[in-house]
Amino acid sequence: MSEGAEENKGILTAKHVTKQFPAAKGRILTACEDVSLEIEKGRTLGIVGESGCGKSTLLRMLCGIEKPSSGHIFFQGWEITNLRGEERRQMHRHIQMIFQDPMEAFHPAMRAGEIIEESIRNYAAVPKSERASRERELLKAVDLPESFADRYPHQMSGGQRQRVGIARALAPDPEILLCDEATSALDVAAQKNVLDILSRLQREREISIGFVSHDLALVSSFADRVAVMYLGHVVEILDAEDVADHALHPYTKAMLDSIFDIHMDFSREIPVIRGEAPSPLNMPPGCPFCDRCSKACEDCRKKKPVLREAEPGHFVACEEV
Amino acid sequence: MKKRSAFIWKHKVFSVLLLLAFLILLIVIFPEILTSKDPNAAVMMDALQAPSRAHPFGTDKLGRDLFARVVYGARTSVPTAFLLVFLIFSIGSFLGIIAGYFGGFIDALIMRIADIMIAFPGLVLAMAIVGILGPNLMNAVLAIAAVSWPKYARLARSLVLKIRQRDYVAAAVLTGSRTGYILRRYMFRLSLPTLIVTAATDIGKMMLEMAALSFLGFGAQPPTPEWGLMLNEGRSYLQIAPWLMIYPGLAMFLVVSVFNLIGDSLRDLLDTAQEE
Numbered sequence: 001m002s003e004g005a006e007e008n009k010g011i012l013t014a015k016h017v018t019k020q021f022p023a024a025k026g027r028i029l030t031a032c033e034d035v036s037l038e039i040e041k042g043r044t045l046g047i048v049g050e051s052g053c054g055k056s057t058l059l060r061m062l063c064g065i066e067k068p069s070s071g072h073i074f075f076q077g078w079e080i081t082n083l084r085g086e087e088r089r090q091m092h093r094h095i096q097m098i099f100q101d102p103m104e105a106f107h108p109a110m111r112a113g114e115i116i117e118e119s120i121r122n123y124a125a126v127p128k129s130e131r132a133s134r135e136r137e138l139l140k141a142v143d144l145p146e147s148f149a150d151r152y153p154h155q156m157s158g159g160q161r162q163r164v165g166i167a168r169a170l171a172p173d174p175e176i177l178l179c180d181e182a183t184s185a186l187d188v189a190a191q192k193n194v195l196d197i198l199s200r201l202q203r204e205r206e207i208s209i210g211f212v213s214h215d216l217a218l219v220s221s222f223a224d225r226v227a228v229m230y231l232g233h234v235v236e237i238l239d240a241e242d243v244a245d246h247a248l249h250p251y252t253k254a255m256l257d258s259i260f261d262i263h264m265d266f267s268r269e270i271p272v273i274r275g276e277a278p279s280p281l282n283m284p285p286g287c288p289f290c291d292r293c294s295k296a297c298e299d300c301r302k303k304k305p306v307l308r309e310a311e312p313g314h315f316v317a318c319e320e321v
Numbered sequence: 322m323k324k325r326s327a328f329i330w331k332h333k334v335f336s337v338l339l340l341l342a343f344l345i346l347l348i349v350i351f352p353e354i355l356t357s358k359d360p361n362a363a364v365m366m367d368a369l370q371a372p373s374r375a376h377p378f379g380t381d382k383l384g385r386d387l388f389a390r391v392v393y394g395a396r397t398s399v400p401t402a403f404l405l406v407f408l409i410f411s412i413g414s415f416l417g418i419i420a421g422y423f424g425g426f427i428d429a430l431i432m433r434i435a436d437i438m439i440a441f442p443g444l445v446l447a448m449a450i451v452g453i454l455g456p457n458l459m460n461a462v463l464a465i466a467a468v469s470w471p472k473y474a475r476l477a478r479s480l481v482l483k484i485r486q487r488d489y490v491a492a493a494v495l496t497g498s499r500t501g502y503i504l505r506r507y508m509f510r511l512s513l514p515t516l517i518v519t520a521a522t523d524i525g526k527m528m529l530e531m532a533a534l535s536f537l538g539f540g541a542q543p544p545t546p547e548w549g550l551m552l553n554e555g556r557s558y559l560q561i562a563p564w565l566m567i568y569p570g571l572a573m574f575l576v577v578s579v580f581n582l583i584g585d586s587l588r589d590l591l592d593t594a595q596e597e
Binding site: 060063064065089092093095096097099100101104105106107108109118119122123165168169171172 | 488493
């Protein structure tokens, strides 16, 4: 691997990943374009963006459910982009995913116990006699009583379902957990509960987390690093603690302005981002955000900005800041 | 027990139909309950007698008791229909699930073969197949199976195409489930209710197809008591002995109706169960 030196820190790295889907009438939908980012070991990367910006597609590529159209994905320096068969199955045990809709994520006719057991059994790391105790241990790890093993997903609340999802994801003892809007279908209390469990697991097991959400405030309080996505592009990557005060990209700033806060001045007009995001079927040649950006100039419409390091550890894809 | 009676009360029609189907199966297994006569015992002296106390449905041209032949005819028609449905259900669902799940070349291959089978008029192709294999009951079953499986393959494929997009399939892949397990536990298990309903409504249809082949002389061969064949044998006597066609036809009508209605109410049952 030529770029081996750069992969030291990142446990999961995406390099120039592009995903295109064929759409009707021979058009092409570009979900992700030239995305490069990394999840660091034992830390949390938050990925933020509005719906349809390609963040879920990116996550699905990172865990190998979708294959990128081009680009490479490395897990601990091991290229996992195009694995097949048994090799792919062995790769999956390292990278697990928690799904957005916990109702969609379970076989409708399986009890929680079977769901978790399926995951324990598949990698045969646990002998039959110990499966039951392992199952109890996993339920305990997500604060669910043992009796939940006999319940069906539709007999649980959203938060409980999501915790069963976490238990299932933990069963193969993964190094990485990818959460696809894992909390956005939950009420605030259940949200906090799930986030608490995730951060405790991270402390206890040194798990690295990729956390996708549309909620910038939530992500910057929960994650260590934040990547902001817009229309399939990563426009800014920075430390989570810098988001509030040092964000540079106009899109990130606009998002920050639209966060509601209990202390905010409600008499002030809420700034809105003008216009609609362009269609991913028709990618603009220049900066994807230029139509809605207050700072856009002629150059922005012609040339696509690339991520550059504005400050140490702070990357931004904008020429005007 | 209480649960069962509640179920029967809630689904009265279905329960009655199930009881009727059970009675039909009972007759299939123990035809002696209804008649002590041998369906193949020919008494030429009694040929073509009208229904009477001794022969409730009359006798045919060889003097065989028509009632016994109609009763024993169920023994031919019902099991072959079940066998046929089982065959097309298993072959069609298996191929459809494989095609839908793997897609690509395998999908194209299986579905084009299915299209070819569908493009032929079913009964004509079945006749051609029996013509090649030789006319008997088993070959008729194979022939009808060969032209009927694509329906299940298409249905299973379309169901699987929908199921495999769901997150829980992605989750199963991620947690290391092997392909065979996913096909069994997810694809087959979750498309089963719809496939079963189709199979239930097909029992009657398959019975008619078998009877049609037998009527044309491509299925059951004399002296087997089979309704389609009996209709054909009675055809030339329609003017002087109409009972030869009326009673086998009536038997077929009743049995096919029962199984069709079971299929329909089974669909209603599973639909409401899914909504709940």
